Amino acid sequence: MSGWDGMSCAANMMLMAVVLAISTTVVHKPALAQEASTGQKQVPAPTLLAQQAGPEPQTQGPSPTIQSSPGGISLEDLLLQKGTITKEEWLRIRAGEEYKVVEQSRRLDNLEDWKSKTEVLPILRDKVNFGLNALQFLYGHVNANVPEGKSQDSFSVRRAEMVFWGKLSDYLPRWHMLMEFQSTGLTSSTPTGNGSATVGSPSVATFFREAYIDVRPVQSWAPNLNFIRMGIFRMPFGIFTETSGGLRDIISSPYLNGVGSGKGNPTGSGGAIEFLQERDYFVDVRGKILNRLEYVVGIMNNNNFQANGIVSNTSGIGGANQPKAVYTRLRLFGDDVSFISFTMIQGTSNNAGTFINGRGKGHFDRYGVDFRFNPKFLPGFTMYGEYWQGHDGANATTVGTPANGACLDTAVCGGSGAPGMHRQTWYVLAKYLFTEGPLENFEPVYMYEEFDPNTRVSNDLYTRHIAGLTYYFENFPPKMQSKIQFNYEFRHHAGNGPGINYDSKTDPFANNAFFLQWQLRFM
Amino acid sequence: MKSSVSLLILSWVLVGACAPTHKVFPSKMTDNVDHNFDFSRWRMMTDGSESKKVQLGGRIVSSQASGGTVTIVVGQLPIVNHPAYGPKDNGKNNGDFVIVFQGHIDESDLQSGNRVMVVGTTRPWKVVTVNDYSRSFPIVEAQCLHFWNTQGREIADFPFYEAGYVSLRQETVCAKNATP
Numbered sequence: 001m002s003g004w005d006g007m008s009c010a011a012n013m014m015l016m017a018v019v020l021a022i023s024t025t026v027v028h029k030p031a032l033a034q035e036a037s038t039g040q041k042q043v044p045a046p047t048l049l050a051q052q053a054g055p056e057p058q059t060q061g062p063s064p065t066i067q068s069s070p071g072g073i074s075l076e077d078l079l080l081q082k083g084t085i086t087k088e089e090w091l092r093i094r095a096g097e098e099y100k101v102v103e104q105s106r107r108l109d110n111l112e113d114w115k116s117k118t119e120v121l122p123i124l125r126d127k128v129n130f131g132l133n134a135l136q137f138l139y140g141h142v143n144a145n146v147p148e149g150k151s152q153d154s155f156s157v158r159r160a161e162m163v164f165w166g167k168l169s170d171y172l173p174r175w176h177m178l179m180e181f182q183s184t185g186l187t188s189s190t191p192t193g194n195g196s197a198t199v200g201s202p203s204v205a206t207f208f209r210e211a212y213i214d215v216r217p218v219q220s221w222a223p224n225l226n227f228i229r230m231g232i233f234r235m236p237f238g239i240f241t242e243t244s245g246g247l248r249d250i251i252s253s254p255y256l257n258g259v260g261s262g263k264g265n266p267t268g269s270g271g272a273i274e275f276l277q278e279r280d281y282f283v284d285v286r287g288k289i290l291n292r293l294e295y296v297v298g299i300m301n302n303n304n305f306q307a308n309g310i311v312s313n314t315s316g317i318g319g320a321n322q323p324k325a326v327y328t329r330l331r332l333f334g335d336d337v338s339f340i341s342f343t344m345i346q347g348t349s350n351n352a353g354t355f356i357n358g359r360g361k362g363h364f365d366r367y368g369v370d371f372r373f374n375p376k377f378l379p380g381f382t383m384y385g386e387y388w389q390g391h392d393g394a395n396a397t398t399v400g401t402p403a404n405g406a407c408l409d410t411a412v413c414g415g416s417g418a419p420g421m422h423r424q425t426w427y428v429l430a431k432y433l434f435t436e437g438p439l440e441n442f443e444p445v446y447m448y449e450e451f452d453p454n455t456r457v458s459n460d461l462y463t464r465h466i467a468g469l470t471y472y473f474e475n476f477p478p479k480m481q482s483k484i485q486f487n488y489e490f491r492h493h494a495g496n497g498p499g500i501n502y503d504s505k506t507d508p509f510a511n512n513a514f515f516l517q518w519q520l521r522f523m
Numbered sequence: 524m525k526s527s528v529s530l531l532i533l534s535w536v537l538v539g540a541c542a543p544t545h546k547v548f549p550s551k552m553t554d555n556v557d558h559n560f561d562f563s564r565w566r567m568m569t570d571g572s573e574s575k576k577v578q579l580g581g582r583i584v585s586s587q588a589s590g591g592t593v594t595i596v597v598g599q600l601p602i603v604n605h606p607a608y609g610p611k612d613n614g615k616n617n618g619d620f621v622i623v624f625q626g627h628i629d630e631s632d633l634q635s636g637n638r639v640m641v642v643g644t645t646r647p648w649k650v651v652t653v654n655d656y657s658r659s660f661p662i663v664e665a666q667c668l669h670f671w672n673t674q675g676r677e678i679a680d681f682p683f684y685e686a687g688y689v690s691l692r693q694e695t696v697c698a699k700n701a702t703p
Contacts, residue, residue, distance in 0.1 A: 133686045163686050173606070173679065178686050210686065222606030222679065234687055244687030286683065291608075294682075336693040372690075379629075476634065478689040479674045523685060 126167045131523030133161035133178060134246030143511035157182045158517060159245050161209070171216055173227060178210035187306050188400035189320055192352045195410040197402040204306040204355070209279065210234070223288045229298075230283040232305055236296045236329050237276050237343055238370045238386040240427075246521040247477055249431055249443075250466050251487045255451035256388055256425045258357070259462055259509060263398055264416030266408070267497030269453040269460035271398045271416060273358030275388065275423055276366065279305035284327075294331040294339075299324055302347055302364070304355040321353030325364060335376065343368040349393050351403035351415050358453075360420060361406040362393025380435055385428035389455075394420045418454075425451040433475075443470040445487075457497045462509055465490040481521045488514045547609075547669040547695060552642050553578060562599055566618050566661055569648045578602070579663060580610030580640040582675075584619060586633040587653045595622040596653055596660065597639060607679035609671055610638045621651050621660040624668060625698050632694050636675030642667045667697040 080090040122128040136158035146152055160181040167173050186202030212231030216222055234242045240254050256275045264271030284298020301307060307320035325347025333339045349356075349364040372384040395415035397403035403415035410417040427449030434442050444467075451462040468487040474480045493510035495502040504510040546553070560577045581597035588594075599617040600610035622641050646662035671678050672692040681691035 131685070161686070165685060170606075176685065216606060219605050223608075226606065226679070229683070236688070239688075242688035244685070244689075247687060247689070337690040339690075476631075476674065478684050478687075 122166070128164070128166045129523075130162060130164045132521060133163040133244060133523065134159040135161075135520045136245070137518045138251070139516045140513065141515075142508050142513040144508040145505045158251075161245065163210075163523065170219055172214065173216050174212075174214035176210060176212050176214075176231075176233070177208075180207045180209045182207075187355060189306075190352055190354045190397055190399055191402050192404040192414075193402035194404070194412055194414040195402070197414060199402065200400040206306055206308075209305060221287075223291075225285065226287040228283065228285050232279055232281045232308075234278055235276070235280055235282070235300065235327070236284070236286075236298075237327070237345070237366070238341070238368050238388065239372060239384050240386065241276055241278050244478070246481060246519065249429060249445050249470070250447055250468055251485055251515045251517050252466070252489065254386075254425075254427050254447075254449055255462055255464065256386065256427070256449075259451050260358075260453070261508065263401055264358070264396055264418060265496055265500055266417045267454060267457050267460065267500055268392075268396060268416070268418035268421035269457055269495075269497035270500065271358065271396075273396075273423070273451075273453055274304075274356045275358070275390070275425060275451070277302075277304045277356055281305075281307070281322075292333050294329075294333065296327070296329045298328075299326050302349060302356075303353075306355045320355060321350045323348040323350050323364075325349075337374045338372055340371045341369065343370070345390070351393070351395055351397040352405075354397070354403075355399055357398045358392060358396050360393030360396035360415070360418070361403075362420060363391065364393060366390035380433040381430070382432075383428070383430040385426065387426040389422065389424040391420055391422050394418070396421070421454040422456065423451075423453055424455050425449070431470075433472075441472045441475065443472065444468070445470060454497065459495040460497045461494045463492045464509075479523050481519070483519050485517045485519070486514070487517075488512070547640060547693075548578075548642050548667045549697070552667045552697065556642065562617065562620075565645060566620070569659075569661075573645070575645050576643070577645055577663065578640065578642050579620065580638070581620070582610065582612065583633060583635055583637045583639055585635060585653050585656075588628065588633070591625060591627075593622075593624045593626065593628050593633070594651060594653055595624070595633065595639065596620075596651070597622055597641075600638070602640065607677075607681075609678045610640060611679075612677060619660060620663060621649075621653075622663050622665050622668065624665040624696075625700070626696060628668070628670075628696055629694065631672060631692075632670040632696075634672065634674055636673065638671040638673050638678055640669045641665045665698065667695065669693065669695045 076085065076090050076093045079085045080087065085093075118124060138156050138158040139154070140156070141153045143152065161178055162181065163176070163178045165174060165176045168175065184205050184207050187204045187206075188200035189203050191197065191200040210231070210233050212229050212233045214227045214229050216227040218225070234244075236242055238256070240248075240257065257278060258272065258274045260270065260272045262271055280300040280302060282298050282300035284296055286294075286296045288294045301322040302325040303320055303322050307318075307322060325345050327343065327345040329341055329343040331339050331341040343366070345364070345366040347364050348362065349359040351359060351361045366388060367390060368386060368388040370384070370386040372382070374382045394406040395403060395408060395413055396418055397415040401414065403413065405413040405415075407413040408417045408419060427447060429445065429447040431443055431445040434440050446468070447464075447466040449464050453460050453462075466487050466489050468485060470483050470485045473482040473484075475483070490512055491509055493504065493507055495504075555576050556578045557575045558578075560575060560579075562579065565573075579597075579599060580602040581599045584596040584598050586593065586595040596619055598619050601613055601617075602609065603611045622639070622643070623646075641663055643663045643665040646664050648659050648661050650657055650659050651662075670693060672694075673681065676684070678691065682688050
């Protein structure tokens, strides 16, 4: 062993001895002290001193626990026993610790209190929810000549819709309301009278668009008899009518929803025509059988969403003429998202007090077939379409123009003087969403449609090609969909029937147009 | 005419009511599934001494795909027949488990809140890291999975979803080496 080694060894031994002595003092002494405190009465127990020092703190929570060392004695007790701190200092330390425990307990109590309050909030129990159904800003350009004071180009808010919904119980699985907050136009109902009568005055402006209640009477019957829905909502007529404005693939509505402008004429081809109303007041039953066949059967007012039922709470007289119609739809699914449907509507319509363009007085029917094809082997591709035909009663009119009865003498019955007519329309739409590569989130879309206002006369056909491109900023339908859409529409309108003067330059349905629309949606 | 239509509808309802509940997995995959499996008891058995073939359902909490393996943290939910077949939220925290699947699953199927059902084998608890968060879970090694793209909503809410009609997209995936 060299000298340095011998010195180093001695130093190490001395160091170890010092460490051992210190550790013996620090570690073993408290144990001895603890034994002494429990075994010898002449040494006062520190905890007893603490109790003598003051009253026990008043708390409503769990009893405070004083932190102590694993050996069962706290640091301040040890210091007091060793005489390092005075009794007053020991009391101050203990008081401070007890205050901390009380404060912690108080905070926990507050949190528990808030938790119990917030747990019962309706918004946290699915009883009340709200979302942005669609907020759309639109720029449009239409090539048609326009009168003084109007423009071919325009900015507008197409939709500003808030939706509210909730579930009250398994038997009341859904309530729903939708408000349209954009500037809504006044709507004139159709007054009774003849051609010399004044036009109807504006009677309705509504931002209340949808409200329904679902009732599921027997849980074990669902989904075969899923629920009964009552209220006002999108009608189960085909695909477009039932698709939310925040989830549509093109900007303009198809012609089956509304086409034409001006007043009607005796050919039945002129004027504005709303072949299928988007919304109505109804009650129906819905369900699905064998996970393949979905059905809807119901009855509706057949007078659009403006015609709220009861105006007078005392007499019970309705606010608008409400002829009834029954409807049914059967939808057969090939897989979870591809289907074919058959829809039938039967009932009556009236030209007086109507809120729907192109409706006459008498029997009313619609028959429709629609399909949707979204193959699993090509998930980005979707194709769908609808075919509809149906009859409107005689003397169809446009909203606000006086009409009263089915006679074809406009001097007596007003209206258009057109006999009942058979109308027909169809469209087909295809789109492809790129999910990867440089075109990711882009979706080209193409649609073609025809609308024949009266199948028995010529020169009245509407046709339209729409070529579009959509870019999705967020695309998690149905919950979120933020996108920008560009559509170019190639429009053609043959005329208003044989022998009727027609100026295509001023007809917006005979001139091309393009639109650019931004949309936000979050629910 | 009206009576025949009514009779037809009534027949459909009766046939539907009497028909067995539809299945989402190939029938051979659900052979030997323990239908009396006690999820709560399994969660308490951290040693995982018993390995059983089970069918479980739940709500996706989070997920991560890496190296051909998809890890899905699922909040367990009971599987019901009514009002719609599948996992239904009973408003309780029944506990989480993890599904491990060898293969590819589309991102849209893995969205948080989607409902999922799995057929697979139970495995011992294991520390799982999903989205940089590590925690110990009981594991189910999946043979087949079925997804309902509900985004947090109930299956029964579809297709008459909020302000319109939305078909509920579903998907079934099975591991390539899945054996009954």
